Amino acid sequence: MDFQQRYLEYKERVDRYLLEAVGQTRPRSLYKPVTYVLAGGGKRIRSILVLLACEAVGAPAERALHAGAGIEILHNFTLVHDDIMDNAPSRRGRPTVHTKWDEHTAILVGDELLALAYRILLRTESSRIRDIAAVFTEGVVEVCEGQAYDKEFERRASVSVEEYLLMIRKKTGMMVAAATEIGALVGGGTEAEVQALKSYGELVGRAFQIQDDLLDVVGDEKKFGKSIGSDLREGKKTFLLLDALRVARGKDRQFLKKVLSNGRATKAVVRECRRIFHETGAIDAAGRRIEADIAEAKGHLQNLKPSEARDMLFWFTDMLLNRQY
Amino acid sequence: MDFQQRYLEYKERVDRYLLEAVGQTRPRSLYKPVTYVLAGGGKRIRSILVLLACEAVGAPAERALHAGAGIEILHNFTLVHDDIMDNAPSRRGRPTVHTKWDEHTAILVGDELLALAYRILLRTESSRIRDIAAVFTEGVVEVCEGQAYDKEFERRASVSVEEYLLMIRKKTGMMVAAATEIGALVGGGTEAEVQALKSYGELVGRAFQIQDDLLDVVGDEKKFGKSIGSDLREGKKTFLLLDALRVARGKDRQFLKKVLSNGRATKAVVRECRRIFHETGAIDAAGRRIEADIAEAKGHLQNLKPSEARDMLFWFTDMLLNRQY
Numbered sequence: 001m002d003f004q005q006r007y008l009e010y011k012e013r014v015d016r017y018l019l020e021a022v023g024q025t026r027p028r029s030l031y032k033p034v035t036y037v038l039a040g041g042g043k044r045i046r047s048i049l050v051l052l053a054c055e056a057v058g059a060p061a062e063r064a065l066h067a068g069a070g071i072e073i074l075h076n077f078t079l080v081h082d083d084i085m086d087n088a089p090s091r092r093g094r095p096t097v098h099t100k101w102d103e104h105t106a107i108l109v110g111d112e113l114l115a116l117a118y119r120i121l122l123r124t125e126s127s128r129i130r131d132i133a134a135v136f137t138e139g140v141v142e143v144c145e146g147q148a149y150d151k152e153f154e155r156r157a158s159v160s161v162e163e164y165l166l167m168i169r170k171k172t173g174m175m176v177a178a179a180t181e182i183g184a185l186v187g188g189g190t191e192a193e194v195q196a197l198k199s200y201g202e203l204v205g206r207a208f209q210i211q212d213d214l215l216d217v218v219g220d221e222k223k224f225g226k227s228i229g230s231d232l233r234e235g236k237k238t239f240l241l242l243d244a245l246r247v248a249r250g251k252d253r254q255f256l257k258k259v260l261s262n263g264r265a266t267k268a269v270v271r272e273c274r275r276i277f278h279e280t281g282a283i284d285a286a287g288r289r290i291e292a293d294i295a296e297a298k299g300h301l302q303n304l305k306p307s308e309a310r311d312m313l314f315w316f317t318d319m320l321l322n323r324q325y
Numbered sequence: 326m327d328f329q330q331r332y333l334e335y336k337e338r339v340d341r342y343l344l345e346a347v348g349q350t351r352p353r354s355l356y357k358p359v360t361y362v363l364a365g366g367g368k369r370i371r372s373i374l375v376l377l378a379c380e381a382v383g384a385p386a387e388r389a390l391h392a393g394a395g396i397e398i399l400h401n402f403t404l405v406h407d408d409i410m411d412n413a414p415s416r417r418g419r420p421t422v423h424t425k426w427d428e429h430t431a432i433l434v435g436d437e438l439l440a441l442a443y444r445i446l447l448r449t450e451s452s453r454i455r456d457i458a459a460v461f462t463e464g465v466v467e468v469c470e471g472q473a474y475d476k477e478f479e480r481r482a483s484v485s486v487e488e489y490l491l492m493i494r495k496k497t498g499m500m501v502a503a504a505t506e507i508g509a510l511v512g513g514g515t516e517a518e519v520q521a522l523k524s525y526g527e528l529v530g531r532a533f534q535i536q537d538d539l540l541d542v543v544g545d546e547k548k549f550g551k552s553i554g555s556d557l558r559e560g561k562k563t564f565l566l567l568d569a570l571r572v573a574r575g576k577d578r579q580f581l582k583k584v585l586s587n588g589r590a591t592k593a594v595v596r597e598c599r600r601i602f603h604e605t606g607a608i609d610a611a612g613r614r615i616e617a618d619i620a621e622a623k624g625h626l627q628n629l630k631p632s633e634a635r636d637m638l639f640w641f642t643d644m645l646l647n648r649q650y
Contacts, residue, residue: 030473085429104410115465130454140440148355
C-alpha cells in the first residue's frame with residue numbers, strides 16, 4: 001500500500017468537498033473570503049485523522065467524510081480568529097483574512113465557518129450524532145480556553161512549563177483528539193477503541209504543537225510558510241523559551257527573563273534566543289518530548305486491531321512529526 | 326392565568342440557568358466577560374418563545390429549558406460580535422465587551438458563547454436532536470449572512486426596501502423562527518405545528534426588527550437602553566429611511582439621498598430625518614407593516630390546538646410589539 005498516494009487522494013477528496021460544501025456566493029462580502037479560506041490548502045491533518053480513525057475501527061472512510069470536512073472547517077475558523085488576535089499578516093503563504101479584507105470581515109467569516117462546520121458535521125449518518133456533536137463542541141470550548149490562556153501568558157512575566165503544556169493541550173491537543181474520537185464514533189468503534197484513538201490524537205496534537213514551536217526557531221522559512229521567530233516576536237511563551245529558562249544561568253538567564261517580560265522580541269533578540277536554546281539543551285529537550293509523546297501515541301494505536309488503516313496511522317504519525325516545515 | 330407573572334417566572338428560570346451553565350471561572354480573561362454577558366439581563370424573548378412553543382404543542386416547558394437557554398446564549402454571541410462590528414459603546418445600559426475589555430477579548434468571548442450555546446442545546450432530551458441542532462445551525466448561518474448584508478448596505482448608496490427586508494429576515498427573523506421551531510421540535514409537535522410555529526416566529530422577528538428601527542427614531546432613550554438615532558449615526562439603512570426615500574420629493578429627497586451616501590449622520594441630521602419620516606408617512610408605514618406582520622403571525626397560532634400556552638403566546642406577541650422600549 002502506498003500510504004503517501006492514499007494520503008494525497010484523501011486530501012484531494014477533502015479539498016473538493018470543502019469547496020462544494022459552501023455552495024453559495026451571496027452575500028459576497030461573506031462568501032468570497034469564506035471560499036478564499038477553504039481554498040487555502042493546508043495539510044488537512046485533522047480531516048485525514050477523522051477518516052483514518054473511522055477506518056481503523058472497521059468502517060469505510062467515506063462514512064466519516066462529512067465529519068472530517070466539518071473538523072477541517074472548524075480548524076479554519078480558529079485560524080481566522082486567532083490570526084486577528086495574533087496580528088498575523090500571512091498564513092500558508094497568503095495574506096490572512098483580516099489583512100486582505102479587514103478585522104470586522106474576519107470576525108464574521110470565522111463565525112460563518114463555525115456554523116458551516118456544524119452544518120456539515122450534522123450530515124453525518126450515525127445513531128451517535130449527539131455524542132459526535134458534543135465532542136465537536138467540547139473541542140471548540142477547549143480551543144477558546146487555550147487561546148485565552150495563550151493571550152494571558154503573553155501578558156504575564158512568568159509561566160511554568162506545566163501551564164504551557166495545559167495551554168497547548170487545550171489549544172491544539174483537544175482538537176486533534178476530537179478528530180480521532182469523532183472518527184471512531186462515526187465508525188461505530190467500541191468504547192475502548194474510541195478512548196484509544198482519542199488519547200492517540202491528544203498526544204499527537206501536543207507533539208505537533210511543540211514541533212511547531214521548534215520549527216519557529218530552527219525551521220526553513222519557505223517550507224514553514226511563516227517567518228521564523230514570529231512566536232518570539234509576538235511575545236509568545238513557547239516551550240523552548242520556558243524550558244531554556246529552567247536551565248539558563250547568569251547573563252543568559254537575565255536575557256531570557258527580559259525577553260519574557262518585554263513581550264515582543266526584535267530579530268536580533270530572536271538570534272540570541274536561538275543560541276541560548278541550543279546551549280541550554282532546550283532544542284534537544286523539545287525533540288525528546290516530541291519523541292516521547294509520539295511513542296506513547298503509537299502505544300495507544302497498538303491497542304487497536306491490526307488493519308491497513310492502523311498501519312497508515314503509524315505512517316501518518318511519522319510523516320507529520322518528521323516534517324521540516 | 327396571570328401571563329405577566331408567568332413570563333417573569335420563566336425569565337428568572339432562564340436567567341438562573343444561564344449563570345449556572347457556565348460553571349467555570351478559568352481562564353479568567355475568558356469567563357469573566359462571558360459571565361458578564363450572561364448576567365446582563367435582557368428580555369429573554371427567544372428563550373421564552375422556545376419554552377412557550379414547546380408547551381403549545383403539548384409538552385412541559387421544562388423539557389425545552391436547555392434549548393431555550395442555548396438559543397439565548399446564541400443570541401448573546403451575535404450581540405457581542407455585532408457590537409464590535411457596529412462600534413457600539415453600550416448595550417442594555419452597560420459597556421459592551423469590546424469597550425469594557427478589548428476587541429480581541431470580545432472576539433474570543435463571542436466564540437466561547439457560541440460553543441456554550443451548542444453545549445447546552447445538546448443536553449436536550451429528544452429523538453430529533455439532529456433536526457434541532459440543524460435548525461439551530463441554520464439560524465447561525467442566517468444571522469451571519471444577515472450581518473454581512475447589513476454591513477454591505479452601510480457601504481452602498483442605494484438599497485431597496487425588499488433588500489432591507491431580506492436582510493432583517495436573516496438577521497433577526499430566522500433566529501426567532503429557530504426559537505419557535507426548536508421549541509415545537511423539542512415538544513414533539515406534528516409537522517404542521519412545527520411549521521406554524523416557525524412561520525409565527527419569523528413574522529414576529531421581522532415585526533420586532535422594524536419596531537426596533539422605529540424606536541431608534543421615536544423611542545424613549547432611557548427605556549430603549551441605547552441612544553436615539555444611533556442607527557442613522559452608524560450609517561445603517563433602516564426601514565424608515567428606505568421607505569421615506571420612496572415617497573420623498575424635492576429637497577427632502579436630496580437630503581435623504583445625501584444621508585444614504587454619506588454614511589454616518591450627525592445629531593442635527595437625525596433630527597431632520599425624523600421630521601421627514603413623519604411627513605412622508607414612513608413612521609405610519611412602519612407601524613402598519615408591524616401590525617400586518619403581527620396579524621399574520623397570530624393567524625399561524627390559530628392553526629394550533631387551543632391551550633393556555635397558545636393564549637400566552639398571543640399575549641406575549643402583544644406585549645412585545647406594544648413596548649415603548
